[in-house]
Every structure is written in C-alpha cells, then in structure tokens.
Amino acid sequence: xxxxxxxxGYIGLPTAAVIASRRKQVxxxxxxxxxVDTINRGxxxxxxxxxDIIVHAAVEQGLLRATTSPEPADAFLVAVxxxxxxxxxYTSHEPDLTYxxxxxxxxAPVLKKGDLVILESTSPVGATESMAxxxxxxxPDLTFPQTHGEESDIRIAHCPERVLPGHVIRELVENDxxxxxxxxxxxxxxxxxYKIFVEGExxxxxxxxxxxxxxxxxxxxxxxxxxxxxxxIICDKLDISVWELIRLANRHxxxxxxxxxxxxxxxxxxxxPWFIVSETPEEARLIRTAREVNDGKPQWVVDKVNxxxxxxxxxxxxxxxxxxxxxxxGLAFKPDIDDLRESPALKIAETxxxxxxxxxxxxxxNIKCLPSxxxxxxxxxxxxxxxxxxxxxxxxxxxxxxxxAAVGKTRxxxxxxxxxxxxx
Ligand code: SAJ
Numbered sequence: 001x002x003x004x005x006x007x008x009g010y011i012g013l014p015t016a017a018v019i020a021s022r023r024k025q026v027x028x029x030x031x032x033x034x035x036v037d038t039i040n041r042g043x044x045x046x047x048x049x050x051x052d053i054i055v056h057a058a059v060e061q062g063l064l065r066a067t068t069s070p071e072p073a074d075a076f077l078v079a080v081x082x083x084x085x086x087x088x089x090y091t092s093h094e095p096d097l098t099y100x101x102x103x104x105x106x107x108a109p110v111l112k113k114g115d116l117v118i119l120e121s122t123s124p125v126g127a128t129e130s131m132a133x134x135x136x137x138x139x140p141d142l143t144f145p146q147t148h149g150e151e152s153d154i155r156i157a158h159c160p161e162r163v164l165p166g167h168v169i170r171e172l173v174e175n176d177x178x179x180x181x182x183x184x185x186x187x188x189x190x191x192x193x194y195k196i197f198v199e200g201e202x203x204x205x206x207x208x209x210x211x212x213x214x215x216x217x218x219x220x221x222x223x224x225x226x227x228x229x230x231x232x233i234i235c236d237k238l239d240i241s242v243w244e245l246i247r248l249a250n251r252h253x254x255x256x257x258x259x260x261x262x263x264x265x266x267x268x269x270x271x272x273p274w275f276i277v278s279e280t281p282e283e284a285r286l287i288r289t290a291r292e293v294n295d296g297k298p299q300w301v302v303d304k305v306n307x308x309x310x311x312x313x314x315x316x317x318x319x320x321x322x323x324x325x326x327x328x329x330g331l332a333f334k335p336d337i338d339d340l341r342e343s344p345a346l347k348i349a350e351t352x353x354x355x356x357x358x359x360x361x362x363x364x365x366n367i368k369c370l371p372s373x374x375x376x377x378x379x380x381x382x383x384x385x386x387x388x389x390x391x392x393x394x395x396x397x398x399x400x401x402x403x404x405a406a407v408g409k410t411r412x413x414x415x416x417x418x419x420x421x422x423x424x
Contacts, residue, residue: 002027003193004073006103008035008066010267011120011161012079013044014051014168018197020058027073028066029106039066047338050169070107075116075193078103078131079161081267082121084274093274095124104131108138113153116189120161122214122268124275128158128207132182145182157181157190158207160214165266166337176200180210218272219287224258225269226290229297232260236304243420262396262418263297263344265333270294270342297418298344301394302351304416308392309356312414319391326352327361327390329383329421330397338366345396350374352394361386365401387412395421 001024005016008030020026030036038045042059044052058064070076080099100121107117117135119128129146135154136144142153158180163171177194179202181187187204194202205213228246235242246257264270273291277284309324333343340346353360353375360378362370363386370380383405387393393412395402398419411422 001025001075002073003075003077004029004070004107005077005079006030006070006107007078007080007099007121008032008039009079009081010046010048010165010168011163012077013039013046013055014048014163014172015077015079015120015161016064017051017054017058018169018172020061020063021054022196023063024196026058026064027071028064029068029070030066031068031102033068036066036068039064048168049166054169070110072110072112074114075118075189076107076111077118077120077193078107079120082123082127082271082275083267084271084278094278095127095275097123097127097130100127100131101134104134105138108135111135111139111142111154113142115153116155116157116186116193118156118190118193119158122160122218122272122275123158123211124215124279125208125211127211128156128180128182132156145186150183150185152183155181155183155186155189156207157186158210159190159194160210162214162217165334165339173197173199177202178210178213179204180207180213182207212276215272215276218269219276219290221258222264222269222273222294223286223290225261225264226293228258228260229263230293231257233300241423243423259420260418261297261344262301262348264294265341265343265345266339267342298348298351301344301348301396301416301418305348305352305392305394308414308416312391322357324356324358324391325361325389326356326358326392326394327363327381327386328352328378329363329386329393329395329402330399330419331362331364332366332397332399335398336366336400340367340371346371348394348396349378353378361390363402364397365399392416393422395419 004027005012006029008028016026016028035045042056044055080103083096084093085096132144132146144154145152145156162175179187179190191202232242249255273287277288328349331340331346361381362378363383392414395417398421402421406422417423
C-alpha cells in the first residue's frame with residue numbers, strides 16, 4: 001500500500017518519515033520545490049530533533065520520495081496549514097481553508113475507488129465535510145460518504161495532529177489519536193492506517209467531534225495560560241511575586257496554574273481558539289477573552305521595558321535615552337527551540353529595536369544570525385556580552401542557557417523578567 005502525505009511541514013514531514021520507517025512506501029507532496037528537493041537529498045528544511053536521521057534513512061532506503069504533483073496512492077493524509085484571516089478592525093478571525101481546498105483539488109484527479117483521505121490539519125468544525133464536498137465536485141465519477149454513506153467509493157476522516165513541537169517523533173508514536181470518520185467504515189479505514197505507527201490508543205468518533213476535540217485541547221491550554229498571564233499583571237500592580245504566588249497556590253492538591261510569559265506564540269494555541277469564537281461568537285466569551293489577554297501581553301511587556309528605561313534615566317541623570325543599551329534575551333516562541341514564527345518574544349524585540357534610540361542587543365543561542373528586516377539595527381551577541389554591557393535586561397524566553405547564566409549571579413538592576421528566570 002502506498003501512502004501519500006500532502007504538505008511536508010512540521011507535521012506532514014515527520015508523519016511521512018515515521019510511516020516510511022515502518023517500511024511503507026510514502027510519497028510526500030509539497031508545493032515548495034525547495035522542500036521537495038531538500039527531502040529528496042535526504043535532508044530536512046525544518047528543525048525538529050531526530051527528524052533528520054529518520055528522513056535520511058527513509059529516502060536512502062527508497063521508502064520516502066517527495067514530489068510537487070500528487071500521484072496515485074491508496075491513502076492521502078492532508079497536513080497543510082489552516083491559518084486565519086484577520087479583518088482590519090480586528091473584530092473577527094475567520095478560518096482560512098484555502099490550503100485545504102487547494103490540496104483537495106490537487107489530489108482529486110488521482111483518486112480511485114477504495115482510497116482513503118484523512119484531514120490532519122487543525123480545522124474548524126465542518127471542514128472535513130467541506131473537504132469531502134470539494135473532492136466530490138472535482139470527481140463526479142466517484143461516490144463520497146456525504147451522499148453514499150458506507151457504500152461510498154472514497155473513505156474520509158478527520159484525525160487531528162496533537163504533537164508538541166520539539167517532541168514530535170516521540171509524540172507521533174506515543175500519543176492517543178482521535179479519529180473522526182464520516183462513517184464507521186471511514187473511521188475503521190483510518191484506524192488501520194494509524195495502527196501502522198501509533199502505539200497510543202486510536203479512539204473513534206464523528207468528524208465534527210474530532211475537529212472540536214482538537215480546538216478544545218488548545219483552547220484549554222490558552223485559557224489556562226491567560227489565567228497565569230492575568231495573575232502576573234495583577235501581581236505586578238499589587239507588588240507580589242507571581243512566581244512565588246503560583247508556586248504556593250500549586251501546593252493545593254487540586255490547583256495547577258501554568259506559567260506566565262510574554263504572550264502565547266506558535267501556530268496553534270494562538271490560532272485555534274479563534275476557530276471556535278468565529279463559529280459561536282456569542283457563546284465563546286471566556287475563550288475570546290483568554291485570546292485577548294494573551295495577545296495583550298507583549299504590549300504590556302513593552303510598556304514595562306519603557307517604564308524601566310524611564311527609571312534608569314531618572315536614577316542616572318547624566319544619561320540620555322540614546323546612551324541606554326537594552327538586551328533582549330530570547331526570540332523563540334518557547335524555550336529551547338529555534339522557531340521564531342508567531343513569537344511574542346520576537347514581536348517585543350522588534351518593537352524595542354524599532355523604538356529605542358540607543359543600542360539594542362539580542363541574545364538567542366538557538367540561531368546563528370538575526371532574521372533579516374525588522375531587527376537589522378540590533379546586534380546578536382552572547383549572554384556574557386549582553387549581561388556585561390546592557391543597562392536594561394529584558395528576559396523573554398526561558399532557554400536553558402539563560403537559566404544556567406542566572407544561577408548564582410546577582411540580578412541585573414534594571415530588569416524586565418517576563419519568564420521568572422531571575423526573579424522566580
Ligand atoms: N506557554 C506559556 N506558559 C505555559 C505554557 C506555554 O506562556 O505555562 C506559551 C509558550 O511559551 C508558547 C505557547 O504558550 O508561546 C504555546 O506553547 P505550548 O508548548 O503550550 O504549545 P505548542 O504551540 O508548542 O503545541 C500545542 C500543543 N497543545 C497542547 O498542549 C494542548 C500540542 O500538543 C499541539 O499538537 C500543538 O499545539 C498543535 O499543533 O496544535
């Protein structure tokens with residue numbers, strides 16, 4: 001049996017490689033020539049621990065091959081992005097299904113009776129039905145579950161990915177999978193496919209429930225992070241250490257508060273809750289508020305930095321704003337990764353670099369050069385240089401290097417620590 005994975009990004013490529021490592025023939029499809037060429041050389045275009053070894057082995061053994069145009073296969077796994085469209089007034093966030101539609105239209109011509117199509121992309125409720133509809137419109141000669149139920153030629157299911165970036169290879173295999181078939185036979189066919197590499201349990205449900213389950217998981221985390229972030233703002237006002245407070249409250253047997261930070265980044269938790277809000281705006285009040293609290297946190301940190309620079313200038317009357325060196329520690333969206341996409345730390349650093357008249361230093365041990373553009377007037381330096389020369393230190397990501405650097409050192413006098421590394 002040949003399995004085709006459509007979309008070779010952070011989810012698709014590891015999935016394709018893990019399936020190939022189980023000695024199945026896998027055809028990976030991506031619109032990016034660069035991604036396809038890199039993979040066919042046995043290399044990878046994204047960063048994820050262990051992925052390079054698995055891809056290299058799979059390509060070398062002839063089990064994984066990448067292409068830009070879909071080929072016939074027995075199962076198609078769609079793992080393309082589902083971003084949201086923001087309207088200019090920032091009042092609504094509509095899910096953008098363009099990539100799913102394009103993927104459906106590209107595989108439709110090679111579909112044949114008996115094939116299975118699985119949507120893995122995190123999707124708003126109803127997206128699997130839309131995908132089935134796009135496939136049906138492109139292939140009137142085949143039958144689909146929405147009209148022919150169990151008798152359909154094509155089986156369709158939604159099986160959301162749930163892996164944590166940085167731990168993808170392990171979680172792909174170990175996590176339980178929620179499998180939402182459009183019919184029972186669809187669920188069964190999808191379960192058979194996941195059994196190839198999943199050691200966790202495969203639990204079946206409807207496509208709509210599977211879609212909502214994924215959105216619920218990420219909204220749960222977003223709401224809980226928002227609670228921690230709101231506490232950090234309240235504690236700052238009340239002159240209480242939020243880190244100590246959370247440690248104490250978490251001593252209660254039924255309390256488990258998450259950690260505050262500079263905001264919520266990544267491509268999932270800051271996006272998926274909007275898929276619920278946009279569908280049920282009147283009802284999803286808490287979920288919307290959590291998004292707003294977390295999205296407001298970067299600006300709060302920037303305000304704190306400005307306040308701290310003001311304090312420095314007041315206490316050092318011989319200095320002007322131009323003389324102040326600010327060091328930003330961390331750009332990634334979470335600790336110990338190099339992923340800067342949708343990162344609140346990056347956004348804060350960009351604002352500081354753009355608005356601060358003095359020198360801005362950036363410390364990010366996981367990258368070799370600064371992304372071109374908005375950080376051009378900042379300099380990438382190591383922790384030691386930054387700590388020795390900065391007048392104001394802004395801690396944005398709790399990378400292990402920063403935690404180590406903080407041990408036994410006195411806390412910088414002018415510090416905004418959004419992660420509690422120094423002040424925790
Ligand atoms: N964060 C905090 N405080 C915390 C925990 C996280 O500020 O206590 C921040 C992080 O710094 C980061 C953001 O939240 O900016 C998201 O990080 P994360 O580690 O919570 O999650 P992601 O985005 O890397 O992965 C999530 C996971 N979902 C859940 O844990 C419910 C993962 O399992 C999903 O597969 C992934 O989203 C996805 O693809 O949807």
